[in-house]
Amino acid sequence: MSDRATTASDAVAGQWTLMWRRFRRHRLGMIGGVITVLIYLVALFVEFLAPYTPEDYSPSHTYAPPQAIHWFLRTDEGLTFRPHVIGTKSEIDYNSGRRTFVEDPEDIIPIGLFVRGAEYRLFGLIPADRHLFGPVNHGDRVYFAGADRLGRDVLSRTIYASRVSMTIGLIGVAISLVLGLLLGGLSGYLGGWIDVGIQRVIEFMQSLPSIPLWIGLAAAIPPTTSPIQTYFLITVILSVIGWTGLARVVRGRFLALKSEDFVKAARLDGCKTPRILIRHMAPSFLSHMIAVVTLAIPGMIVAETSLSFLGIGLRQPVVSWGVLLQEAQNLRSISAAPWLFTPGLAVVIAVLALNFFGDGLRDAADPHAK
Template identity: 40%
Template sequence: MVVIDSAQTKAAKEAERVKAARGNESYGALVWRRLRRSLTGMIGLVLVTLLILMALFADFWAPMDPKATDSGFSPPQMISFYEKDGSFSFRPRVYALTDSAELDPVTFQPITGPDYDNPRYLGFFVKGAPYQLWGMVPLDRHFFGTIDGSPVHLLGTDKFGRDVLSRAIYGSRISLMIALSVVFITTLVGTTVGMVSGYFGGALDAWVQRFVELVLAFPQLPLYLALTSLIPVTAPTNVFLTFVIGVMAALGWAQMSREVRGKTLALARIDYVRAAMAIGASDRRIIFQHIFPNVMSHVIVAVTLAIPSVVLLESFLGFLGFAVKPPLISWGLMLQDTANYSVIGTYPWILSPVGFVLATVFAFNALGDGLRDAVDPY
């Protein structure tokens, strides 16, 4: 009996200690504690972090210069741990393809095979093509590559002989930059318009919502194509990219505005907002000090779910040639090589950017699902 009472006393003291420790937690700490319990949310958070790091340090992660050319449409090189005689070795290497004297009986093309006499050994933090990190720090170290600096193509090459893996890593910069810029603008404009419209109501709300409905009524895809086609082909790259971001943002803020307006209509009737009105608080203070913090949870989740949509839209427009122009690199632009079915059947590795798009969409959707449960106070 004494042992049981002692165990119960220890358990009660531990519960009180945990309760006291958690009693001082901020809202952010509570959200983080709930998010850690979500396996899907944590997987999404890890993947999003890796994607951002890949975009920030693309020069370091990419094994080759994305503009360097080699043999066109070269298949992916497999990493091997075996010597020419079949014995196992701990030194990873790749074998370049070489043409043999035999011809394919169907296509009459030389049959290619691995060049076992000239292995290319792989390593980490090797010297490679020089670059300037963020345009400021000159470096020549890459995360992985061949020790002797010879070409390595783990995902093959495109029709110009450029490394697909390196171009996909570099393409994450433009694709994610477009997505984050568009979502930032749509969130800023949509949240502000939604809160102002829902708070003031009346004639202002009616006119604003009619304009929002007009924007939502436009068929977006034909309008995207029409607006982006207005840009001259000779326009500078930064002008073209800015115009594309502006077009996407101009057609994407209305949905966020409608959602935030609905939240604001409910919050404007809560007691603490009416109390702030009664004591003479300004409308600006009420909107940004009382209403805005309470719609932030919904906005954060909406942002994480909107980024995948913009990534998919950019990939689709880039595939059609309306999003990014060379010399910039994006996942959508890389997919232009897949427009021909015969090319896909013969060189399937050029579909590799699709994997990056799928990973990005899954990562942000998983993070959004985890945040949706974590920020919900109920």
């Protein structure tokens, strides 16, 4: 009885309702979607979530190791619930010349939620000094994911870097979507010499090796360019390279749709080409395009990370996952502070979540899926 009811409801349900029902049955897609939303929420509230600012440093804590959280503290009254970390003291190994850190049991640093810390402006507008978690006493230093060579908190910098690395994917894909829809739509709908010309341009761009092309275009950005301008130019570079695959997908869909009856009716009714493309044809495969765009975002994130890691993308003082990974480019840093790979772990989680999310949307958008 329930199967019949479901079938009956599916028969009268709209396209988006059917897509949502199919997506809910895709477990990995749902998990990826939840993680993706959480990551973008982190990128939105970085000032509140990060215990410290990305520029906050402590020269006496260079390459400080991660500190474990202890939930209970033994006192005269017994075992009490009191989240804390054990402080550290540094010692110099004169044989190797390295600073080592050992736990100091007498140094108990209480931690908590909604603690006071560095002042900031939420969304650039609202002044505040509350942070989601961190040391209860403002002057204490706690490193949940270790510190870098300048004594800066790796976790805080990774949280701040999510804003740049995740938004550059959104902006880059948005520009690629506009180019792909425009050129791919014109190519598939008009055909003829326009189709031939656009396809030859796409084939030429796809024949160019990606990494040398990235290096050449990114190296053309002057070193004196401001961080905001560099961010914008890197986004444009990634978009110029990434629109070709999307245009091919759009062209194929338009070739299949231009012979449909509703397109012929719109043409006979006197609708002009832009209106037919935007008002009639594009909405018919909008759900499919959402899935394609979602799968394209991870490529943008990886591309930005690769460029910045090689030193030809974003540069300091911009904080992105690729810029942070520059700290782990030599063997000495890797052996002394493996926690510098924390931004790399963030890249892996974000890319996997977006891929699972995109796979779920693609399957849900397939009208032939069960």
